Amino acid sequence: MKKTDVIKEVAKELREKIITIEDLNALFDQISVIENFLFKDIKTPFSEKLKGEIKEDLRLIVENLEKKGIIGKLPNEQFSFFEKIKSELKKFLLIKLEIAFEPSEDFLLNIKKWLKENVQQETVLQIKTNPNIVAGLIIEYQGKYLDLSLAKKIDEIIETITYERF
Amino acid sequence: MDFLFNNEYLLIFLSFAAILIIFFIIFYLFFSKKIKEEKFVILKISQEFEESLRKTTEEELRKIIAELKEKVNNFSDKTILNYEKDLSEFVKKIEDEFIALSLLSKEGREKILKNSEEKSKKLENQITGEISKFSELNNQIRNFIIEAVRKEVEVMGKNLNAETKIILKTVDDIVTKKIIEMERNIDEYQRKKMAEVDKKIYQLIGKVAKMTIGKSLDLATHEELVMESLEKAKRESFFK
Numbered sequence: 001m002k003k004t005d006v007i008k009e010v011a012k013e014l015r016e017k018i019i020t021i022e023d024l025n026a027l028f029d030q031i032s033v034i035e036n037f038l039f040k041d042i043k044t045p046f047s048e049k050l051k052g053e054i055k056e057d058l059r060l061i062v063e064n065l066e067k068k069g070i071i072g073k074l075p076n077e078q079f080s081f082f083e084k085i086k087s088e089l090k091k092f093l094l095i096k097l098e099i100a101f102e103p104s105e106d107f108l109l110n111i112k113k114w115l116k117e118n119v120q121q122e123t124v125l126q127i128k129t130n131p132n133i134v135a136g137l138i139i140e141y142q143g144k145y146l147d148l149s150l151a152k153k154i155d156e157i158i159e160t161i162t163y164e165r166f
Numbered sequence: 167m168d169f170l171f172n173n174e175y176l177l178i179f180l181s182f183a184a185i186l187i188i189f190f191i192i193f194y195l196f197f198s199k200k201i202k203e204e205k206f207v208i209l210k211i212s213q214e215f216e217e218s219l220r221k222t223t224e225e226e227l228r229k230i231i232a233e234l235k236e237k238v239n240n241f242s243d244k245t246i247l248n249y250e251k252d253l254s255e256f257v258k259k260i261e262d263e264f265i266a267l268s269l270l271s272k273e274g275r276e277k278i279l280k281n282s283e284e285k286s287k288k289l290e291n292q293i294t295g296e297i298s299k300f301s302e303l304n305n306q307i308r309n310f311i312i313e314a315v316r317k318e319v320e321v322m323g324k325n326l327n328a329e330t331k332i333i334l335k336t337v338d339d340i341v342t343k344k345i346i347e348m349e350r351n352i353d354e355y356q357r358k359k360m361a362e363v364d365k366k367i368y369q370l371i372g373k374v375a376k377m378t379i380g381k382s383l384d385l386a387t388h389e390e391l392v393m394e395s396l397e398k399a400k401r402e403s404f405f406k
Contacts, residue, residue, distance in 0.1 A: 097392075099388070099392055100380055100388060101385060101388045103389075104385075107389050107392075110389075110393070111392070111393075111396070114393065114396055115396075118396075118400050118405065119405045131380055132376070134376045134379050134380040135379065135380060135383055135387070135388055135391045136391050136392065136394075136395045137391075137392050137395035137396065137399075139395075139396075139399055139404065141404065141405060144404060146399055146402070146404050148395035148398055148399060149395075150376075150379060150380075150391070151376050154372050154375050154376055154379075155372060157372075158368045158369065158371065158372040161368055162361075162364065162365050162368050
């Protein structure tokens with residue numbers, strides 16, 4: 001397996017866990033921490049140094065990659081690897097969603113799943129909670145905007161009534 | 167001869183008096199014309215003071231007429247008095263002449279007397295005629311002035327009435343238009359205000375509806391509506 005393919009596979013695995021932009025930023029922060037430890041205490045195994053410093057699931061991924069020799073042994077090689085991962089992760093498409101309620105993790109996963117099936121692009125969500133939209137959804141995607149909120153429908157009904165009346 | 171001379175003198179005097187009378191007649195005719203001209207000047211005065219002007223003019227005219235009447239009356243009275251005085255003097259002179267005549271011969275006296283009587287009668291007739299003419303002219307002048315003034319006042323009154331009517335009609339039209347315009351504005355204002363109130367009511371209904379619906383929906387319905395919205399976005403090719 002080529003190194004580039006490995007990087008893409010790792011990025012894909014990481015993307016599976018990312019739903020929102022906050023998740024992605026958190027991952028970038030974690031990778032920055034990893035990069036900071038690359039040049040410290042080079043004799044100690046890398047995954048060992050990261051214990052308690054990053055999330056355990058991520059540390060296990062790093063450990064697995066280290067055991068397989070995918071991330072390299074020299075700090076420079078390792079740094080390059082993580083920079084390429086970061087670069088791959090930036091290929092997400094951002095979708096801004098405005099909804100009326102605080103969404104559960106499961107609901108966000110449902111949305112992610114739906115987007116993966118229907119948009120066919122790796123997407124990351126930027127969720128904004130706004131009760132004023134009453135219900136439904138406002139979407140922004142690649143410079144496009146669509147208001148499918150119930151508030152807009154109510155406004156349209158009021159507008160129609162007042163227009164017909166006057 | 168003295169008598170004849172005196173008669174001639176009397177004739178000259180009376181002729182002079184007649185000329186004076188004619189002069190006064192001309193003066194009054196001219197004066198009345200002047201009054202007439204002044205009326206036209208008054209008529210040109212601004213409409214804004216028409217009503218007060220009309221009253222003032224009428225009052226002034228009344229004064230002028232009264233003054234003229236007085237002057238004419240005074241003039242005729244004085245003239246008659248002068249004539250009476252002249253006549254009495256004339257009669258006295260005749261008596262004196264008669265006394266003098268008594269000294270003359272019967273034939274001469276009769277001749278002079280006859281001559282004198284004829285001349286006296288002629289003079290008397292002339293004087294009576296002049297007085298009569300003067301009285302007639304005096305009346306004519308008086309009537310003419312009164313009539314002229316009356317006509318002027320009448321014409322001015324008519325003009326003022328007509329102008330006043332036009333002004334009143336114009337004012338009435340303007341007022342009517344203003345009233346209609348005001349009514350239209352009030353209606354428009356009421357309509358706008360009602361529309362604003364209605365809009366506010368509906369906006370309030372919308373606001374309440376938003377609050378009520380938003381709170382009344384359970385989480386499952388919210389989630390369902392979000393998923394439906396995503397499906398709708400897909401149908402509208404939003405993600406392409």
